[in-house]
Amino acid sequence: MTRSALPTLTLAELARRLGARLVGDAERPVRGLATLREAGPDQVAFLANRAYLKELPDTRAAAVLLHPQHGEACPVDRLELDNPYLGYAAASRLFDPLAGREPAGIHPSAVVDPSATLGERVEVGANAVIEAGVSVGDDVVIGPGSVVGADTVIGDGTRLHANVTLYHAVVIGARCILHSGCVIGADGFGFAHDGSRWHKIAQLGGVVLGDDVEVGSGSSIDRGALGDTLIGDDVKIDSQVQIAHNVQVGDHSALAGCVGIAGSTQVGRHCLLGGGVGLAGHLTICDGVQVTGMSLVTNSIHEPGVYSSGTGAMANAQWRKNAVRFKQLDDIAKRLARLEKGRDA
Template sequence: MTHAPHHLTLADIARHLDVDFEGDAEQPIRGLATLKEAAPDQVAFLANRAYLKDLATTKAAAVLLHPEHGKNCPVPRLEMANPYLGYAKLSQLFDPLPARDVTGIHPTAVVADDAMLGKGVSVQAHAVIEAGVVLGERVVVGAGSVIGADSVIGDDTRLHANVTVCHGVVVGKRVILQSGCVIGGDGFGFAHDGAGWHKIAQLGGVVLGDDVEVGSCSSIDRGALGDTVIGNDVKIDSQVQIAHNVIIGDHSALAGCVGIAGSTTVGKHCMLGGGVGLSGHLTICDGVQVTGMSLVTNSIHEPGVYSSGTGAMSNTQWRKNAVRFKQLDEIAKRLSRLEKSHRSK
């Protein structure tokens, strides 16, 4: 359930979505809620047919829904072909976070003398901005966050509390970095001499495009030589690991706990489900969807949906299948011999 930081009417809501409606234009709207929980001053939405059962009894001021469900709506309706997109747009109106921003530098923040800060910047308590940093206009640097030397942060970007942007990182406009994420830490590079490991200095950087979001406690490593590059409008969930020199194309989305090994390229409009692992030095073409918990060890050159692994089953059944899996090679050989014998007769 959400509440509006300021007064809105049903007419304001409809105007923001560019849709028509029937009802009281001056009806106050103070928040968003589910169909089941909505009060008479809140807007609900229906984007999943599983919740259609709650439509008839909703007490919402209005419901955002697809036109096919409009005739079953007992309250004023806001019809859109993509009601979930409409919900996303409305949620921005009710977000109280920007209203709490205070421009200026908190007395406990540490800002290098040669750092360049744009108009309307907010630097919150105990943040650190090192030498040579450039912040665009209306950037918000959350409490305890660190921006390393010579990094550049674009306009309207927000760093939540305790974000680390290491040295020499370029962040685009309207980027959101959630708490605890690390952008530009060293990649995992070591050379072995037979007895021990020798660290390889990571000489590249990280470039994040515009409108990127990085979830909490995710890591994007700097490149070993060239840069790690994240394209425009890429959405990265929490606890994701992106290794050095990875390239991710525009508009791709990575769900929680995805791991991408070094020097792999992911195309545009790709979707990686939770827990997906990509081996290093692969190329994934545009328009690929990999379902959750899949392991990708070879490049993918055709768009489509890809999966690996097996779904959960009872332990007894899994043990039987595991035994059979080990027998597959021998079974294949026996089948080949039988086919050859059949053809020879």
Template sequence: MNQDARTLTLSEIAERLGARLEGDGERRVSGLATLRDAAPDQVAFLANRAYLKDLTGTRAAAVLLAPDHAQSCPVARLEMDNPYLGYAELSRLFDPLTDRIPAGIHPTAVVADDVCLGADVVIGPQTVIESGVELGDEVVIGPGCVVGADSRIGPGSRLHANVTLCHGVVIGARAILHSGCVIGGDGFGFAHDGARWHKIAQLGGVVLGDDVEVGSCSSIDRGALGDTLIGDDVKIDSQVQIAHNVQIGDHTALAGCVGIAGSTRVGKHCMLGGGVGLSGHLTIADGVQVTGMSLVTNSILEAGVYSSGTGAMDNAQWRRNAVRFKQLDDIARRLARLEKAARRD
């Protein structure tokens, strides 16, 4: 970063992104905005053809775009084959959270005597760090967090305000945990005697790999016996529920309000849309994409895109179709009988 606070030249940006620059490389910019809203000291980007209409009128200092759209750009341009990936990198250059918070322990924090602290650790106000915890180098613990006994947090990880890690949780390097998420709470385990429920102690833990991000108010339950396992580079949106002993493979992404029941295994490079529900004890293969609001009750053993449910429609039409849904089994049986009779004839 240049010595001028949060400003970069276009040449510096091009170098960081590996982009091809056409324009004044010495021009300074101080932020990132949309094509429509960008000021002359900001960079805009074009990654979706739907916004081509805003390109010719942009006031941005430069636009990050694909070479196919370069000739329509009225200002300096940063050309990349994947401008959306470039936008991701560019956004981090101007993110105020990339500024390093001064290392140290706030005087209101409660830190057990045997906690092992790496170099340049930050522990915010009203935070509690229990006995046996290990914090790697440059870990940032925001205000109001609780890190339970014998937990470990890898180097470069960040907990935003009011995150709770229960006992025995392992967090990898460079993780980001957003406010209100709970890692390592008890799984939903009860035995019924015919009259009442009896709690089953949850004796496992939770292990998050490197580069994992967990959204606000999401819950990842500890295992009943073994651990709940979240692989490297898994991205979990807000208000997601992951039950005990679930395993999620590397590079998988879960959008908001996904719910995964206990002991289900999700493969690598999967994408689960918002509101997807997975029943328990299932296996989901690598490379599976499940579209939003789908309910999955059987294992999926081949990569591909899967959907369930019906789209919204006029209520009167939905009511008619709902009646037909109930008739499908009878219709299928009658059809089978007719086909069997036709074969005999």
């Protein structure tokens, strides 16, 4: 959709939909969003981070979404909200070019098994494949080249972008978004070793995604070995994330890019895992835990809070000196213990 085809709203209508207080021309038309620096006279900008206050005086936007405390400094019309970032999120959906478009139906090159059940207003893109026993809800979009394996269930309003792969017997909730290249339901990493070679363990479980889940491009969620891998409602998963078999992720948790979770680990509700975080297998992470980027977690966490591991970047010469000292820590600790014992004698 070209920019000229984007929906046009008046500031009054936008304020009503966002629940914002409008200060300015109610009839001014706007047709999109942009940054403070780049917005033109028919676009709305937003200010949610004080670091960008310096750009506010020079903005050319039609209006700015901002907190009331910054209203007097705004040189253009404004939409005041206590949480401008949340307002920006809502506004972005109003101007989303994919929203509100009519479904294109089933492309002639798509392959849909006769036993599959498709709901109302379903779109199936070019060269997509829907296998036997699949159940697809209403208002579902299955992008070009996507594959939906046998006996899979897809809830209402879910969108599969191009080249998404759902293996057999996967359950996807309502209003989910699965981005290109993600794979849901591949075999978990399960093998038994007899002393000389590996023997595959058939992965007999499935994957269940709750409602309102988003999975980024190139991410993988493996099926369970016996029971299912479970992803709760409103979980947000970034790109290049690996979730192993029988992992459970609680409602409203968010996983940033390149997170890796080993098998059978349970992550609680409202948890935040920063980019590159690794969780070892068979752990329990309680509700309300935040793990900062590039941390490795090897033990269960039973108290909510912020957790970190590793060392920050430093000059290589300093790191090399510290690496030598790391190896000496055990000897230093023993010597210190002997000194303290002698002092207390």
